[in-house]
Structure formats: C-alpha cells, structure tokens
Amino acid sequence: MQYNFDEIIDRRGTDALKIDAIPGIWGREDLLPLWVADMDFATPPFIIDELRRRLDHEILGYTMRTPRWASSIVAWQQSRYGWTIQPEWLNFVPGIVPGIAFVISCFTAPGDAILIQPPVYHPYIHVPQNLGRVLRENALDLVDGQYEIDFERFERDVRGCKLFLLCHPHNPGGRVWTADELRRMAEICHREGVIVVSDEIHADLTLPPYHHVPFASVSAEAAECSITLMSPSKAFNMAGLTSSYSIISNEALREKFHLHLEHSELNLGHVFAFNSVAAAYSHGTEWLDQMLAYVQGNIDYVEQFLTAELPQIGMIRPQASYLVFLDCRRLGLSVKALSELFVDKARLALNDGAMFGKEGAGFMRLNVASPRSVIVEAMRRLKAAVSSL
Numbered sequence: 001m002q003y004n005f006d007e008i009i010d011r012r013g014t015d016a017l018k019i020d021a022i023p024g025i026w027g028r029e030d031l032l033p034l035w036v037a038d039m040d041f042a043t044p045p046f047i048i049d050e051l052r053r054r055l056d057h058e059i060l061g062y063t064m065r066t067p068r069w070a071s072s073i074v075a076w077q078q079s080r081y082g083w084t085i086q087p088e089w090l091n092f093v094p095g096i097v098p099g100i101a102f103v104i105s106c107f108t109a110p111g112d113a114i115l116i117q118p119p120v121y122h123p124y125i126h127v128p129q130n131l132g133r134v135l136r137e138n139a140l141d142l143v144d145g146q147y148e149i150d151f152e153r154f155e156r157d158v159r160g161c162k163l164f165l166l167c168h169p170h171n172p173g174g175r176v177w178t179a180d181e182l183r184r185m186a187e188i189c190h191r192e193g194v195i196v197v198s199d200e201i202h203a204d205l206t207l208p209p210y211h212h213v214p215f216a217s218v219s220a221e222a223a224e225c226s227i228t229l230m231s232p233s234k235a236f237n238m239a240g241l242t243s244s245y246s247i248i249s250n251e252a253l254r255e256k257f258h259l260h261l262e263h264s265e266l267n268l269g270h271v272f273a274f275n276s277v278a279a280a281y282s283h284g285t286e287w288l289d290q291m292l293a294y295v296q297g298n299i300d301y302v303e304q305f306l307t308a309e310l311p312q313i314g315m316i317r318p319q320a321s322y323l324v325f326l327d328c329r330r331l332g333l334s335v336k337a338l339s340e341l342f343v344d345k346a347r348l349a350l351n352d353g354a355m356f357g358k359e360g361a362g363f364m365r366l367n368v369a370s371p372r373s374v375i376v377e378a379m380r381r382l383k384a385a386v387s388s389l
C-alpha cells in the first residue's frame with residue numbers, strides 16, 4: 001500500500017501541543033509549527049483501527065498487559081535490531097521522560113551526580129535538577145558537521161556519577177552512535193560502576209544507510225550496566241498515548257526497578273497502552289519505511305535549499321530522526337536576536353538551540369516531519385527573513 005505524506009491535516013483545535021500552545025508561548029497565531037517532536041502525518045491506519053476496535057466496546061475499564069504486547073516488542077527488537085530479549089525483561093512506563101525520572105528516583109539519592117552530553121534534549125537537564133540531583137556535563141564536540149565524544153574527557157567526567165543519560169540516537173544532533181562508540185562507553189561505565197540509561201526513543205527513525213545498534217546489545221558489560229527505554233511513540237506518531245517500556249537484562253537492576261514501579265503502581269498502563277504498541281510493531285514496517293523515505297526527502301530538500309539559496313545557515317545532517325539542527329552561528333546574532341529573526345521576521349516556531357544547553361546557542365532545531373509543501377514554505381520564509389537583515 002502507498003501512504004500519502006503530502007496531505008495537509010488541520011490539527012487546530014485538537015489540543016495539540018505543537019499547534020495550540022503557540023499563541024500562549026509566542027503571543028501570535030501566524031507561525032508555522034516546526035518545533036515539538038511529533039509529526040504532522042496521519043498516525044498509521046493500523047493503529048487507529050486497533051484503537052477504534054477497542055472503542056467499539058463501551059466499557060473503558062482497567063486494562064491488563066497482554067502477552068501480545070510483550071511478544072510484539074520481543075519480535076520487533078529481534079527483526080529490526082537483531083537483539084534477542086526476553087519478555088520478563090520488559091516493563092511498562094508511561095513515557096520515556098517519566099521513565100527517566102523513575103530510574104533516577106530508584107537508583108540515586110538527592111545530591112548524586114548524573115552525566116549528560118549537551119547539547120541534549122532539555123528534560124535531561126531539568127528532570128535531574130528538579131529531583132535535586134547534580135548535573136555533570138560531558139559536552140559533545142562538533143567535528144566535521146557531526147557530534148562526537150571525546151572519550152578521554154568522558155572517562156573523567158563520568159567518574160563518580162551514579163547514572164549516565166545516553167541519548168541514542170542523539171537529539172538534537174541526530175547522531176547514531178556506532179557499536180564501537182557504544183562499546184567504549186559501556187566499558188568505561190561498567191568499570192566505574194555507573195548505570196547507563198539508554199534512551200532509544202528515536203531508534204526506529206534511523207535513516208538509511210545508518211543502523212541503530214541497541215546499547216545493551218553491544219557487549220556483556222553493556223547488558224549488565226544498562227537500562228534501555230524505548231517506545232513506538234516517535235516513529236508511529238502516537239506520543240499522546242504515552243506508552244513506553246523499559247528493557248533490563250541485569251536481574252538485580254531489573255528487580256529493583258520493577259519493585260520501584262510496582263510499589264507506586266507507576267506501570268499500570270491504560271486502556272490503549274498495550275494494543276497500540278502491539279499494532280505498531282505487528283504491522284508497522286511498510287509504513288515506517290515509506291515515512292522515513294519521505295522524511296529523508298525533506299532533509300535533502302532543506303540541505304539543497306540552504307546550500308543553494310541560504311549559505312549563511314548550515315545544518316547538521318541527522319543520521320536519525322526528523323530533527324534538523326540548523327547552524328545559524330554565521331549570522332552573528334545573539335540568542336535573543338536569532339529567536340526574533342525566526343519568530344517575528346520568518347514567522348516560524350522552532351526550538352531555540354540554547355534550550356539544549358549553552359553549546360546549542362546559535363542553533364535552531366527544525367522539525368521536518370511535515371508535508372513537503374510546508375517545508376518548502378518554511379524555507380521560503382526563512383530566506384526572506386535573512387535577506388531582510
């Protein structure tokens with residue numbers, strides 16, 4: 001079946017964060033919404049059909065986790081990543097960020113140090129701080145247009161930390177960490193007694209020719225020292241269902257975390273939590289491949305446009321996901337002036353790179369998971385705004 005990603009779907013009035021929060025934040029309604037990381041493509045029909053089938057029954061009572069939920073995850077990890085996992089390694093978490101907060105509460109105490117790699121997805125900065133933990137930073141290096149880890153510095157920075165929040169693939173940089181890089185991180189963290197939380201929410205959005213390798217799959221050390229968090233929410237545009245899961249092969253870590261979840265009933269799920277995941281993973285391959293090809297086309301378009309029409313702005317070409325980190329540093333604008341350029345002149349709502357840490361200053365994060373015509377219009381507006389400087 002051929003899916004249509006060109007269709008413009010009006011999301012106004014659906015309480016969509018990406019659209020309906022714009023007036024409250026920017027005080028105007030005429031901005032193209034290219035910020036929050038969800039997609040303007042229809043959630044695939046095989047997921048909607050599954051939810052509709054459930055709604056055909058008129059009682060929305062407490063819902064059990066099903067064997068189909070676990071077996072669909074096990075099969076997906078095997079077929080997509082060659083990673084053999086066991087159903088008992090899984091647990092439900094109501095979203096990746098809540099999952100990160102639960103891991104922090106379970107395995108660390110206030111005052112403990114947690115390592116992050118800025119510029120990075122902003123809840124990695126705020127959640128540990130909100131919970132009274134101390135942030136340690138291992139800033140990434142931008143080398144030849146891609147983020148890299150300085151492993152000597154990493155080894156120093158991680159020492160004494162209780163947890164390391166690994167963003168894999170990386171947001172906003174779009175880096176797909178290689179098996180070799182993951183093995184080096186695992187070797188160091190295992191030696192230093194640091195638990196690695198590998199957030200793999202963007203894994204299914206890895207763009208050919210890159211391949212996602214689950215952190216826990218690269219070595220015995222990695223399996224032993226890690227907690228993986230995953231969800232079909234990004235790749236299948238179902239973030240509003242807040243249905244994610246943890247995978248833990250180490251028995252001691254797993255027992256401790258599962259007890260933590262169970263004590264406060266954090267892992268109950270909800271009426272759509274399990275059937276939506278099973279539907280995505282059971283029927284998703286064809287849709288996902290077509291969607292990724294479309295997104296790749298949007299990324300190509302932006303890259304070609306910037307090169308030909310707007311060479312003052314560069315971009316980090318994502319190896320995964322639909323988030324393009326635009327490098328606007330050559331414009332020589334302050335963070336405030338850059339934001340004004342995008343909002344007041346270009347009428348675009350993007351994420352300011354500075355929200356991902358000071359290393360992101362001068363960058364803007366563009367979400368290209370929209371119909372091509374929207375991306376074309378965004379580039380037209382951006383060129384006109386920069387020309388007016």
Ligand SMILES: Cc1ncc(COP(=O)(O)O)c(C=O)c1O
Pocket residue numbers: 037094095096097098121167171199201202231233239242244
């Ligand atoms: C790296 C990363 N982790 C987690 C999330 C959010 O996950 P959730 O909505 O399941 O909390 C996002 C959303 O953009 C993300 O980019």
